[in-house]
Amino acid sequence: MIKKTKTIYYAVRDIISPKHQRRPFVNFIFNTMNNRELVGCEIGVKYGNHALQMLYNLNIKKLYLIDPYLDYENYTMNKDQVAGKYWGDVYTQDDYDNAFDIAKNKLKKYKDKIVFVRKKSLDAVDSFDDDFFDFVFIDGNQKLMMEDLKSYYPKIRENSIIGGHDFDGEYMSTSKCIIDFAEAKNLKLHGFYREWWFIKGEPYNEDYLGSGVTKEYYDGMIARLKG
Numbered sequence: 001m002i003k004k005t006k007t008i009y010y011a012v013r014d015i016i017s018p019k020h021q022r023r024p025f026v027n028f029i030f031n032t033m034n035n036r037e038l039v040g041c042e043i044g045v046k047y048g049n050h051a052l053q054m055l056y057n058l059n060i061k062k063l064y065l066i067d068p069y070l071d072y073e074n075y076t077m078n079k080d081q082v083a084g085k086y087w088g089d090v091y092t093q094d095d096y097d098n099a100f101d102i103a104k105n106k107l108k109k110y111k112d113k114i115v116f117v118r119k120k121s122l123d124a125v126d127s128f129d130d131d132f133f134d135f136v137f138i139d140g141n142q143k144l145m146m147e148d149l150k151s152y153y154p155k156i157r158e159n160s161i162i163g164g165h166d167f168d169g170e171y172m173s174t175s176k177c178i179i180d181f182a183e184a185k186n187l188k189l190h191g192f193y194r195e196w197w198f199i200k201g202e203p204y205n206e207d208y209l210g211s212g213v214t215k216e217y218y219d220g221m222i223a224r225l226k227g
């Protein structure tokens with residue numbers, strides 16, 4: 001009974017969420033770039049929840065959805081009611097295959113606008129020309145954050161956006177990658193509530209996140225990580 005109620009709850013939430021939510025990265029693009037058709041990419045798609053928000057809210061010409069849906073490193077990170085997983089449970093290949101089916105089904109209304117690329121991000125990158133995307137959202141394997149950033153950055157056009165998830169005190173290693181990349185490439189870091197993004201060509205500015213979160217705060221986070 002509880003399982004059934006939960007299933008219904010998540011099904012309803014998934015149906016209504018794109019109308020009622022716009023996560024920060026999507027919201028930024030919605031407010032700044034939606035006056036033209038966009039070619040985008042998401043690395044790490046899983047159930048397609050964020051992809052659905054992008055397709056629902058943005059003026060998408062094509063959205064490339066990169067996810068191998070393959071077991072990796074005995075992934076145990078998340079509580080996941082859809083897969084019936086709790087902290088410490090390991091995902092099986094059946095869970096990934098099921099996630100792919102859910103994503104395909106969820107996004108079927110947009111089938112002419114999406115391309116599923118069932119590969120690892122770094123195996124897929126060479127299939128895209130440089131200056132190809134208007135935006136790239138990174139939410140795949142956290143351990144590959146820096147490699148994903150370095151290899152996909154050339155794939156976005158000037159004045160276009162690369163960003164992702166996993167930027168806050170719970171994600172120290174990814175946060176450090178993002179700050180290091182911003183400094184190395186002289187880019188201003190934008191963000192809100194665990195999401196971050198750069199606009200290619202917009203110069204570095206120490207006002208991290210543009211919301212008063214300072215470099216000192218993140219340096220402190222990183223010091224704690226190392227200590």
Ligand SMILES: C[S@@+](CC[C@H](N)C(=O)[O-])C[C@H]1O[C@@H](n2cnc3c(N)ncnc32)[C@H](O)[C@@H]1O
Nearest residue numbers: 044045046049050066067069120121139140141
């Ligand atoms: C946190 S989930 C993505 C959630 C999705 N972005 C959302 O917000 O709705 C992470 C996904 O990354 C995928 N993944 C893991 N390693 C990857 C890689 N090297 N390249 C692309 N995707 C990867 C996993 O299969 C998993 O489905």
